[in-house]
Amino acid sequence: xxxxxxxxxxxxxxxxxxxxxxxxxxxxxxxxxxxxxxxxxxxxxxxxxxxxxxxxxxxxxxxxxxxxxxxxxxxxxxxxxxxxxxxxxxxxxxxxxxxxxxxxxxxxxxxxxxxxxxxxxxxxxxxxxxxxxxxxxxxxxxxxxxxxxxxxxxxxxxxxxxxxxxxxxxxxxxxxxxxxxxxxxxxxxxxxxxxxxxxxxxxxxxxxxxx
Amino acid sequence: xxxxxxxxxxxxxxxxxxxxxxxxxxxxxxxxxxxxxxxxxxxxxxxxxxxxxxxxxxxxxxxxxxxxxxxxxxxxxxxxxxxxxxxxxxxxxxxxxxxxxxxxxxxxxxxxxxxxxxxxxxxxxxxxxxxxxxxxxxxxxxxxxxxxxxxxxxxxxxxxxxxxxxxxxxxxxxxxxxxxxxxxxxxxxxxxxxx
Numbered sequence: 001x002x003x004x005x006x007x008x009x010x011x012x013x014x015x016x017x018x019x020x021x022x023x024x025x026x027x028x029x030x031x032x033x034x035x036x037x038x039x040x041x042x043x044x045x046x047x048x049x050x051x052x053x054x055x056x057x058x059x060x061x062x063x064x065x066x067x068x069x070x071x072x073x074x075x076x077x078x079x080x081x082x083x084x085x086x087x088x089x090x091x092x093x094x095x096x097x098x099x100x101x102x103x104x105x106x107x108x109x110x111x112x113x114x115x116x117x118x119x120x121x122x123x124x125x126x127x128x129x130x131x132x133x134x135x136x137x138x139x140x141x142x143x144x145x146x147x148x149x150x151x152x153x154x155x156x157x158x159x160x161x162x163x164x165x166x167x168x169x170x171x172x173x174x175x176x177x178x179x180x181x182x183x184x185x186x187x188x189x190x191x192x193x194x195x196x197x198x199x200x201x202x203x204x205x206x207x208x209x210x211x
Numbered sequence: 212x213x214x215x216x217x218x219x220x221x222x223x224x225x226x227x228x229x230x231x232x233x234x235x236x237x238x239x240x241x242x243x244x245x246x247x248x249x250x251x252x253x254x255x256x257x258x259x260x261x262x263x264x265x266x267x268x269x270x271x272x273x274x275x276x277x278x279x280x281x282x283x284x285x286x287x288x289x290x291x292x293x294x295x296x297x298x299x300x301x302x303x304x305x306x307x308x309x310x311x312x313x314x315x316x317x318x319x320x321x322x323x324x325x326x327x328x329x330x331x332x333x334x335x336x337x338x339x340x341x342x343x344x345x346x347x348x349x350x351x352x353x354x355x356x357x358x359x360x361x362x363x364x365x366x367x368x369x370x371x372x373x374x375x376x377x378x379x380x381x382x383x384x385x386x387x388x389x390x391x392x393x394x395x396x397x398x399x400x401x402x403x404x405x406x
Contacts, residue, residue: 197230
């Protein structure tokens with residue numbers, strides 16, 4: 001197996017976020033539909049549809065997750081967060097019926113991550129959301145694991161394209177396990193290989209090297 | 212919307228998930244810092260007014276404050292992830308980094324990597340009862356001391372322990388001490404030939 005010396009900061013697990021993880025930062029940039037519950041003076045330019053100086057109370061707009069999370073307070077109502085439609089009742093029924101047919105990449109691509117983050121906002125539907133997330137993952141996991149462990153030397157793009165980011169990471173680690181097992185069986189495990197980082201550099205930077 | 216520039220930096224690194232080091236994006240970094248300065252100044256004036264009794268300004272102050280924190284997080288993560296990448300380069304390329312890689316670092320990063328190299332070297336010297344041990348060697352357990360290698364490109368002359376000088380010419384094949392050529396294999400100059 002390729003021993004990679006670059007190990008990025010892992011994303012947080014469950015409802016937690018890892019401060020330095022690139023994945024979590026990109027995830028928390030997903031936009032959520034919200035409704036303001038108080039006036040935001042002098043920030044009218046953030047809301048393009050009106051010309052007023054302030055954002056009035058009761059405006060419906062979209063804010064990134066990090067901002068909604070930062071402004072949200074349980075005691076004082078500053079804003080209320082609405083569920084994105086993939087987590088609402090209608091879609092939940094679809095997920096519960098057969099999680100395997102859904103294209104989570106199109107829905108997400110951070111379906112699980114965003115879903116767990118939604119639990120920060122007190123919504124009466126939270127238990128159902130959590131349950132659906134878990135059941136969806138369980139329902140899809142078997143197929144995902146099966147394909148990652150058995151597709152050797154094949155084009156996996158068709159298998160990967162419908163996976164959520166979390167599932168994709170699991171798929172790649174399954175594949176790398178499979179590949180290193182196969183190379184061990186062929187007796188190539190002890191062969192020294194060029195670092196993939198160096199090779200990729202050469203591919204891209206070939207123009208830089210020429211004077 | 213605020214913080215769009217900061218996420219641009221993060222996306223740039225996120226796209227190259229294999230650990231390559233993109234050029235240090237000083238331009239965008241400075242724009243983010245400027246945005247933070249502007250946010251801070253607006254907040255200062257609003258805070259002063261809020262103290263004077265205009266409590267309705269508080270939600271806006273909080274919103275700007277969240278943006279400041281977010282920008283801070285993005286910048287910290289950007290710089291930290293770059294350091295992780297630079298550290299990986301030391302292990303992959305060995306102690307001398309190629310010029311095109313060094314070109315992508317900023318002055319502080321160059322300083323950091325030279326400090327890192329120094330600490331790593333002094334740690335390795337202290338190992339093995341004062342003899343020193345190169346821990347970047349033998350990433351895979353060796354089976355034999357000598358291995359068969361083939362040159363993938365012209366590399367010039369190369370001296371091994373006993374003083375013999377060999378010419379590493381493209382497509383030539385040699386039988387060399389493993390620890391001498393491990394680094395060159397990782398750099399893609401030599402190829403390990405298994406019988």
